[in-house]
Amino acid sequence: MTKKGLVNVQPLRTQDEIKDMINALRRGNKATRKRKDLAERDVLLFLTGINTGLRAGDLVRLKVADVRTDTCYLQEQKTGKKREIQLASIRPDLDPFLEGKADEAYLFASQKGTHLSTTQVYRILEAAADWLGRTDIGTHTMRKTFGYHLYKQTKDVALLQEIFNHASPTITKRYIGIRREEINRSLERFRLG
Numbered sequence: 001m002t003k004k005g006l007v008n009v010q011p012l013r014t015q016d017e018i019k020d021m022i023n024a025l026r027r028g029n030k031a032t033r034k035r036k037d038l039a040e041r042d043v044l045l046f047l048t049g050i051n052t053g054l055r056a057g058d059l060v061r062l063k064v065a066d067v068r069t070d071t072c073y074l075q076e077q078k079t080g081k082k083r084e085i086q087l088a089s090i091r092p093d094l095d096p097f098l099e100g101k102a103d104e105a106y107l108f109a110s111q112k113g114t115h116l117s118t119t120q121v122y123r124i125l126e127a128a129a130d131w132l133g134r135t136d137i138g139t140h141t142m143r144k145t146f147g148y149h150l151y152k153q154t155k156d157v158a159l160l161q162e163i164f165n166h167a168s169p170t171i172t173k174r175y176i177g178i179r180r181e182e183i184n185r186s187l188e189r190f191r192l193g
Contacts, residue, residue: 010136011144011177012050018145021046021137024128038111042124044090044097045108045116049142052085053150053163056122056139060115065103067094079165147176 012018025042028034034042049059057077066072072085087094106115116124122139129137147160154160157169157178166172173179 008136009138009140009144011141011148013148013177018050020132021128024131025124027131028127040097041108042128044093045121045124046142047090047093048087048107050145050149051090052087053143053146054083054085055143056118059142060106060108060118060121062107063103064098064101064105064107067107068098068103076165081165144176147172148178151176151178 012021022043025046026034026039028039045059048054048062049056052059054074055076055078058074061077062072062074066074067087070086070088070091072087074083074085075081076083108116108121110116110120118139125137125139125141129135143164147164150163151157151160151173157172160176161169161172164172164175166175170179173182
C-alpha cells in the first residue's frame with residue numbers, strides 16, 4: 001500500500017508473471033484449497049480481463065449469452081460507449097466453462113447467484129497477489145496487462161488509446177507503465193563526467 005491506502009497497480013509484464021498469477025488464482029488463499037468451480041471461475045475472469053482489456057465492472061456484468069460467440073458487444077459502464085470484444089483467443093477456455101450454464105446466467109456468478117462485485121474481484125486478485133508476495137496487484141492489473149502486452153506487440157499507442165478511450169497517448173502510456181519503463185531504460189547507462 002502506498003500513501004492514503006492506494007495501491008500502485010502494475011501490469012504483469014512477463015508470461016511467467018501471468019502464469020504465476022493463474023496458479024495463485026487456482027490455489028486459493030493461504031492454506032485453504034479453493035473449490036474447483038471457484039478456481040475455474042477466477043482463472044477465467046482473469047484470462048478474460050487480460051485478453052479483452054475490459055474494466056472489472058464490465059467483466060462482472062457479462063452474461064453467458066454474451067460470450068457464446070467470438071465477438072461480444074457491450075456498452076461500457078464507465079464511458080457509456082459501445083465496445084466490440086474479440087473472444088476467439090480465449091474460446092478454448094470459455095467453452096468448457098459455459099457447458100450446462102443458462103444463457104441468462106452471469107458468466108462470473110457469485111456464490112449467491114448474482115454477479116461478482118468489483119470488490120469481490122479485488123479480493124480474489126489480492127488473495128492471489130498475497131500468496132505471490134506482491135503488493136502491486138488490483139482490478140486494473142488485468143486491463144493494464146492487456147494494454148502493456150498489446151503495446152509491446154504492436155507499438156500502436158493510438159490503437160490502445162482508442163480501445164481504452166483515453167484522451168491522449170501520454171495518458172495511455174502512463175496507464176500501462178510504458179513511460180516509466182522507457183525513462184528507466186534511458187537512464188540506466190546515462191552518466192555525465
